[in-house]
Amino acid sequence: MGDINFTIAKDVNLNKVVNLDIDKDVDVNVDNPDQLATAEADAEAFGEQALAETDAYTYVTDSEAFSYAESTAALDLEIEEPIFDDPLGDTFGFGSPQIDIENVSGVVSGEELKLTMNFFTPISAPSTGLSDSVVGFWDLDLDQDPLTGIASNQSFFAPPDQQGGPLGVEVVIDLFSEEFNPGFVDLFDTNGFFIGTAPITYGTNSLEISIPLSELGDDGNLNYGTVIGTFNEPTDAAPNGVFGTVGESLSSLQNIDAPISDGALVWASIPAE
């Protein structure tokens, strides 16, 4: 028997469904003159962002028995973040400034949903009270079903060419609410009931919201739309012609009719029920 050398690197964090290709070899030898029996097996599975491997070896002789088995699994956490670009200069308000979205994106990391919006124009937190304070709504279609939930704020406040994709919204993030609770935004359900708050950070040209998936009761696959502006008016929406997606994409839904708001919405913070 030769030496058996192996190196194990283990970093298991399997929280995502992946499609795996299985490559399996099995070798059994019971005729080795020095050993009563040997058996060896290994299986390897490779997904797009994960791999797993199991090796097992065993033998027995007249005076010895040996067996080992090792498994390795690794997940590439650098999952590509889908970024939805928005044009420069497609603002639709009338005053000054016209806050202009550059892109929106969302990714799940460490059981938290992180939503990011970048801007071509400078922005400030609502709590600063400045003229470039960015307010509005970030609508989440948690079950990726436009037939459940309510019409998006984007569909109500944005012009026809910036209606986004068909969304049935389960949770609305109220970007106005940071005015009175610096560093946090309020979350509301479809009945206008307050769910909780989520931390928000503002850069010179960006904002980021972090929400634990447990607070949303979501699996990390969702669709979204946004409409933002100044305290005076909405100025931009994104994505313009499709919904944004986090996690698994159900792009076939882009072609079905979205619910239409039957109420008169106000460009202001959501009044809690």
Ligand SMILES: [Ca+2]
């Ligand atoms: Ca824009």
Ligand SMILES: [Ca+2]
């Ligand atoms: Ca829905």
Ligand SMILES: [Ca+2]
């Ligand atoms: Ca836009």
